[in-house]
Structures are given as C-alpha cells and as structure tokens.
Amino acid sequence: MTCREIIKYIEDWAPKEIAWQKDNVGLQIGSVNREVKNILLCLEFTDKVADDAIKKNCNFIFSHHPLLFQPLKKIDLLNDKNSKLIERLIKNDITLYSAHTNLDFTKNGVSFELAKILKLRDISFLVSSKSNQFKLAVFVPKDSVEKVAGSIFEAGGGIIGKYSNCSFATSGEGTFKGSKKSNPFIGKKGIIEKAAEIKLEVIVNSWNLNKVIPAMLSAHPYEEVAYDVYPLENNNKNFGAGAVGYLEEPMKSDNFLNYISEKLKTKNFRYVKSKRNTIKKVAVCGGSGSDLIKEAVKSGADAFITADIKYHAFHDADGEILLVDAGHYETEIHSLNEVQKRLKDFIYRKNPDIKIFKYGGSTNPIIFYNN
Numbered sequence: 001m002t003c004r005e006i007i008k009y010i011e012d013w014a015p016k017e018i019a020w021q022k023d024n025v026g027l028q029i030g031s032v033n034r035e036v037k038n039i040l041l042c043l044e045f046t047d048k049v050a051d052d053a054i055k056k057n058c059n060f061i062f063s064h065h066p067l068l069f070q071p072l073k074k075i076d077l078l079n080d081k082n083s084k085l086i087e088r089l090i091k092n093d094i095t096l097y098s099a100h101t102n103l104d105f106t107k108n109g110v111s112f113e114l115a116k117i118l119k120l121r122d123i124s125f126l127v128s129s130k131s132n133q134f135k136l137a138v139f140v141p142k143d144s145v146e147k148v149a150g151s152i153f154e155a156g157g158g159i160i161g162k163y164s165n166c167s168f169a170t171s172g173e174g175t176f177k178g179s180k181k182s183n184p185f186i187g188k189k190g191i192i193e194k195a196a197e198i199k200l201e202v203i204v205n206s207w208n209l210n211k212v213i214p215a216m217l218s219a220h221p222y223e224e225v226a227y228d229v230y231p232l233e234n235n236n237k238n239f240g241a242g243a244v245g246y247l248e249e250p251m252k253s254d255n256f257l258n259y260i261s262e263k264l265k266t267k268n269f270r271y272v273k274s275k276r277n278t279i280k281k282v283a284v285c286g287g288s289g290s291d292l293i294k295e296a297v298k299s300g301a302d303a304f305i306t307a308d309i310k311y312h313a314f315h316d317a318d319g320e321i322l323l324v325d326a327g328h329y330e331t332e333i334h335s336l337n338e339v340q341k342r343l344k345d346f347i348y349r350k351n352p353d354i355k356i357f358k359y360g361g362s363t364n365p366i367i368f369y370n371n
Contacts, residue, residue, distance in 0.1 A: 001351045003060050003095045004032040006039070009346050010062075010099055010339075014109060017207035018129065018239050019102040024066045029086055030095030036060045036351075039343065041336045042359040043329065045096055049359050050088045056357055059094050062339060064110075064332060066098040103335060104241070105129065110286035110335040111243040114305070117263050117334045118282065120245030126283050127242060127295050128235035132206045138216055138227035139174055139197045141186065149200060151219035156208035161237035168201045174226070185221045203232070242285035242292045242306075244299050250280040253322055256303065264330045268368045272314045274322040279303050286331040297321050307331050329364035 007027070019025045028045075040058040042049045044065040053061055067082060075083040089096055103109045107125075115123045136157060140148045149167055152158060158166045174197040178189035187193030204212045209229070217225055251259060256279040261267055282303050283296035289306035290313045296304035303322035307330070317323040336358050347354050 001036050001347065001354065002032065003030070003034050003036055003097070006036060006060065006343070006347070007032060007097055009343075010097070011102075013342065014099050014102040014106040015205070015207050016102055018105045018132070019100060023101045024069050025098055025100050025102050028063075028067045028096040028098050029089045030093075032095070034059060034093065034095050036354055038355045038357065039347075040357050040359060041339055041343075042363060043333055043336065044363045045085060046363050047085065047088075048361055049363065050085065050092075050094075052357075052359055052361070053094060054092055056355070058357065059092075061089075061094060061096045062343075063096065063098045064100060064103060064335060066100055067096060099339075103339075104287060105239050107238045107240075108338055110332055111241070111284055111289075113335045113338050114284045114286045114331050115243040115245050115282075118245075118260070118284065118305075119248065119263075120243075120282055120284075121248065123243050123245040125237075125240030125242065126244045126285065126292055126299060128237065128240040130235045131231070131233055132236055132239070133232045133234055134204050134206060134209055135201060135230040135232055136204050136209075136212065136216070136227065137199055137201045137230070138220070138225065139172075140200050141221060142171075142196050142198055144219075144221050145169065145198045145200060148216060148219045149202075151215040152200075152202055152204075152212055155212045155215035157204040157212040157216075158202040159205065159238070160203055166202065170199045170201075172197055172199060183223050185223065203234070205236070242283060242289055242295070244281065244283040244296070244301055246281055247279065250278050253277050253279060253303075256322070257324075260305065260324060260326060264326055266327060266330045269327060269330075270309070270314070270325040272318045272323050274302065275319050276302055276322075279322060284331070286335065287328055293317055293321070293323065305331065327364075327366070329362070329366070 016025050038058040039060045040053045041062045045063045045067045077083050077087055153165045160166045174195050177192045178184040182189045186195045279302040281301045283301035285292050285306040288308040290309045297320050305324045305326050307325055307328040309325040340356055343356050
C-alpha cells in the first residue's frame with residue numbers, strides 16, 4: 001500500500017478544500033508513491049517523534065499541525081530547527097503528511113472527538129459550514145438514469161449528512177432538433193424530436209464538482225448534455241466548526257470542572273463562571289476556538305471548552321457562560337484516536353502487516369510552574 005492510497009482515504013473523510021484558506025495541509029515532505037511500512041500519528045512532528053518513527057520502522061507520519069506553515073526561504077541545516085527535521089525525514093525516507101484545519105472542520109474530527117472524550121451525546125456542529133455545495137440537475141433518457149446516477153455517486157455526488165446515493169428524479173419530455181453536423185442518440189438530425197427524460201437532481205460538495213461533472217458527462221449517452229449547476233446556501237451537515245452536545249446527567253459547575261480535569265487529564269486550566277450553576281448542554285472546540293464564544297452562548301450551551309482564549313474574551317464571557325480554556329494540546333490530542341481507528345479499519349483489510357502507532361510521549365511545549 002502506498003502513501004497516496006492512505007492520503008486519499010484521509011482526504012475522502014477530511015477534504016483539503018474545507019481547510020482554512022491560509023493553512024498548509026496535505027503532503028509536507030516525501031513521496032506519495034512510497035510503499036508504507038508502518039505509520040506513526042502525532043499532534044506535531046518533533047525530533048523525539050522522528051526518533052520514535054525510526055525506532056518503529058515507520059515511513060509515513062501523520063501530524064495534525066503542519067511542519068511547514070510559512071513558505072521556506074532557505075534550508076539552514078546548522079541553525080534552523082525545521083530544516084534539521086526536513087533533513088531527518090529525507091535521509092530516512094519518511095513521508096510526512098498533515099491534516100490540520102480540515103480535520104478541525106470535519107465530522108468526527110477534532111471537536112467531535114473532544115465531545116466524545118467528555119461523553120456528550122447528540123453531538124452536532126456548533127456552526128455548520130454553508131455555501132460550499134451545489135445542486136446538479138441533469139436531463140437523462142429513462143434507460144440511462146441508473147448508469148448516469150451511478151457515475152455521479154461514484155465520483156462523490158449525492159451525499160447528504162449520513163446518507164449517500166441521494167437523488168431526486170422527475171419525469172418530463174425533452175425536445176431537440178439536431179443540425180446537419182449532429183449525431184443524435186435519439187431520432188434523426190434535422191427533425192424536431194421528443195424524448196421521455198428524467199430530471200435527475202443531486203447535491204454535490206464544491207470540491208467534488210470537478211470530478212462529478214466529467215463522470216456524469218462520460219456516462220451520459222447524449223452528444224450534447226443539458227444540465228444545470230446551482231450554488232446553494234444550505235448548511236453542510238458533514239463539515240463545520242466546533243461541536244455541541246449534552247451530558248448524560250446535569251452537573252453542578254464545580255463538579256463539571258473536576259470532570260473536565262479528569263477526562264482531559266489536566267490539572268491546570270483557566271475559566272470564568274456563569275450565572276447558571278447547572279451544566280447540561282456543552283459546546284466545545286478543539287484548539288483555538290475563542291471566535292466561537294458568541295455562537296456557544298447563542299446555542300444555549302451552559303459551558304464552552306476550548307483553548308488560547310485572550311484576557312478580554314474572558315471578560316466578555318463572564319457571567320454569560322462557563323468558559324474554560326483547557327489548553328491547545330489537551331483539547332486536540334484526542335483526535336488521533338479517531339484517525340488511528342479509521343486507518344486501522346481501512347488498512348488492515350488490505351495489509352494487516354502495517355502497524356499504526358500513536359506517539360507515546362507528549363509534544364506539548366508548555367510546562368506549568370508549581371511553587
């Protein structure tokens with residue numbers, strides 16, 4: 001199995017196109033054609049991660065945070081830390097791949113995993129993505145509907161939430177008159193023809209449109225295909241920011257703070273209290289999610305757990321919601337559980353000899369001082 005196959009599988013779940021525009025997701029260093037020996041998962045790539053990968057014979061590393069976030073101006077093997085890491089990857093024939101904000105914004109990605117660690121139920125996006133879908137409507141002769149629809153579905157069209165192969169068909173009558181240079185599939189050139197047709201409608205994510213349309217055209221029997229593409233304002237149920245869900249049983253605020261400490265395995269976090277003393281509905285966002293505080297309040301959540309909150313944001317939230325800054329590392333590291341689970345399900349069916357490891361140490365650079 002090659003790195004390319006694994007990357008495709010990851011990006012079918014967390015497409016690069018949903019990442020923040022300025023993010024550098026995808027292949028960082030190495031070859032996608034490399035045959036995979038073993039895989040190591042980490043939050044960020046460091047020297048100690050490299051040591052572990054070499055020790056465990058891993059030549060594919062998945063990191064959440066990209067190693068290369070800014071454009072390279074030089075590779076200085078003497079003074080620059082990233083340059084030295086690049087050298088280690090190249091010398092040891094290791095491919096490094098990163099899924100960052102695309103993993104943040106996908107269903108069962110970073111925020112959903114944080115919600116699961118807290119054992120929330122009925123989890124959904126705090127804010128769903130929108131304006132990244134299109135409606136494709138194509139007119140197909142009745143006998144060809146199944147073939148055309150199948151090609152559209154195979155190319156990634158027709159996905160709504162948890163369902164695939166979604167479409168709607170209405171019957172009608174099409175008319176056309178071919179010119180002398182035409183080669184009509186139905187009827188004769190130069191004559192006005194009528195044909196029983198089906199209007200087939202499907203929803204397509206924007207990043208799949210350039211695959212779905214060629215697949216549809218290839219399967220369609222007509223020489224000239226009539227189809228429409230409409231931009232949609234729909235909320236996309238599979239992509240968004242943050243997550244929100246419910247505790248199995250309501251908790252008092254102090255008990256909930258102890259619960260966070262236990263579940264996230266941290267004894268240090270910052271918070272401001274809410275006027276409400278009972279916590280039932282909880283919003284979360286793994287990593288830097290302070291821009292979602294107002295959305296958390298608007299959703300009716302009793303608490304919001306995220307990281308990297310600024311002083312004045314705490315002031316704004318004080319009394320409005322139990323706001324917790326639980327740490328960037330602490331709120332994101334759990335996402336590797338889902339990555340590992342999915343890769344095992346995919347890889348072990350094809351090559352059970354490939355082992356998938358999570359880095360056992362911590363790449364968190366922050367140390368808490370205790371006097």
